[in-house]
Amino acid sequence: GNSVTQMEGPVTLSEEAFLTINCTYTATGYPSLFWYVQYPGEGLQLLLKATKADDKGSNKGFEATYRKETTSFHLEKGSVQVSDSAVYFCARSIYNQGGKLIFGQGTELSVKP
């Protein structure tokens, strides 16, 4: 089937620490992969995406690489800031179902000064 699994939160880091949030997906078809971010009180917004194997998506210092061999799309950032505190969702597209996405359960990140 189609599913996305993220590491459970909450994740608490100090400012300037290195961040990794793990995400794996089921290998049905050739999905596009996404990371969305939800800041408090807001809707989700696209952070980055990758559409094929070995692509790297990047934005605002965040990166994720589409790894087909490990069916993973881990989110990383070298130095987090307090303003990165949010909930992060990994998602995959579904072949032949238009714009529908399957989301992971979300990982809450809290960055302390």
Add this chain to the structure above:
Amino acid sequence: DAGVIQSPRHEVTEMGQEVTLRCKPISGHDYLFWYRQTMMRGLELLIYFNNNVPIDDSGMPEDRFSAKMPNASFSTLKIQPSEPRDSAVYFCASIMTGAGKDEQFFGPGTRLTVL
């Protein structure tokens, strides 16, 4: 473009009342999605439309929930009668498919509280 617009932003109602949530997708987008987000269940897809036609409503929790999309620029999600367990944030999202445009754009959400 103003993005996806949802109204109201906050709704407080009493159990048994009818609630109607509204969504205006981004112009030109061909898919519209309704989601519900709670602490317990996370983000759930309730129903989605393609070119105003409902495609999959398997996520709608009960017959008390209904959704319509009478035209390309407007959709409603109705709960009748509402119950306290319907309290959640409801998001609408839209997308323009094709030509690599596969980003869902989310509205700011409607926070529903049923007393």
